[in-house]
Amino acid sequence: GGIGNLEDKAIASVGRTLYDLLIRGYTQKQWQTDPRELSADIIGRLPVRFSFDDRYFADRYEGMPVDGYTAIFQRMLEHPKIAVELGVDYFDVAERITPRQLVIYTGPIDRFFGYACGHLGWRTVDFAREVHDVADFQGAAVINYADAEVPFTRIHEFRHLHPERTHTGARTTIYREYSRFAGRNDEPYYPINTAADRAMLASYHAMTAAHPNVIFGGRLGSYKYLDMHQAIGAALKTFEREVEPFFAEDMRTGGTAARRHALSPLSA
Template sequence: MPRARLSTFPLDHALLASKTTVNRDVHLFHTPNKVVWDYLNRFTAFTDYRHRVFTSYKGQAYMMPINLGTICQFFGRRMSPDEARALIAEQAGELAGHDPQNLEEKAISLIGRPLYEAFIRGYTAKQWQTDPRELPASIITRLPVRYTFDNRYFNDTYEGLPVDGYTAIFERMLDHERIEVRTGIDYFEIREQIPAGTPVVYTGPIDRYFGYRAGELKWRTIDFEEEVLDVGDFQGTSVMNYADEDIPYTRILEFRHFNPERNYQTEKTVITREYSRFAERRDEPYYPINTAQDKETYRAYRELADAEENVIFGGRLGTYRYLDMHQAIGAALKCFEGEVKQAVCV
């Protein structure tokens, strides 16, 4: 299940004339999958929000992901798409004919060394605290590179934010006579009370389930620093990344820009700075690091999971995968039609 950190925040003095919900960890829903989109629309309507991100580097704001506008601005001249492609191909020449094996090599092959050094290397150092040569190439392939001036962050057909927030979605989803919800309960404190043979869908950390017997999987977590500022608009966009290594936070979110259709006050705004660090056991894990050692450790847990009867491991934590929300929902729907329905609908 997607993990959402939501809080009711009294914004009479800060943003709105009434109370609203602030997403400290904002989930921007996007998907190419019509089945997933139609399923969620049973429980909510979506705004027409389209995500756009900027990156601050040496005092300048650049469009992100890297596109023709980013390239022209960074190199200080206007280029056609073909000219930009030729320039990037030249700057990525050190990897010509080489199959990229890690994040650094993949990034350089996509955008060349100068853009990598400016926008990726420093940000990666803060976000992952791991040598980019030890991180999987798949992390960087999540971001498109465009030779047009299109600065939409996502390419997906469907995109938006739920009108009433994610809490309302799950309240409606769980509002069924055959569903009982209990919160604030640690599964590991009650697992022995569950009758033998009862099917369980486990979406917690897979290493914790098995008592860390094969070692701990490494995760990144985020610390949030929220502030109310005495300005109507702090940064002019919802997300500003910070690529410079000497700036300790990875990005700043400004919530008013996620819902421009709302009637915000003009003299105050709420921002959140994000600080990334290694997760400890007491923390909420966000991003699997997935080094070669992590992959080896996960393989050991996967073997244990395959041998576990009546337990389905799912979600980002249960499968040690970097899943977007739409991927998690799609996997859950597929799992229900297969393993879950077979286990419980008999």
């Protein structure tokens, strides 16, 4: 039959031994959900290669913005026609938005609808910062701890994200990452996406039809596990397919364009 859940998919791709050693405990910590309840997509993100290439991704180009993501976005937003208001909750200003104004909502889709169909399952993470009196703590940007007994999932040492930089400091900063269920006041990070979540999501999708001026975007708006490049790719696609035509029609009709149909939320 088809391979539907994470455990079956993982065992089919790497075998029981490697599954037990590397995946079972980590998955338990990362999701606190029975691996048989989890979607096979999650493990589909993990590359299996029969070569000596030990990188995570197999992309031809890999890199970080020279000055980081904050700077890249600040520069893109430096435009006289772009106004940025930070620290404003969408729901505090929502009633001032008219149905003619196009909204791209990148928050959790269940929150948009006031949790009318229930709470979608999310995971969040906590980071614990430590500074160590060594130049190099672990020799790599990220090391995963697969054993169930170790309470954190991984340790980050960010200096290794920039191998092109020379580090002269005698100290280094690391973050231990802990995973847990997202409560109401936590920032939701990873959709758990059980069968019950997917059924609930379908109910929310149906409710989007009543909000034709709202595009639900991004990881939280589409309740999808998106990597950075997928989030950016989906945003560009949405701009071409939905935002640009809307404004083109708005220009043509002298500001009377209306999105008649609610389009389905972004897909990666």
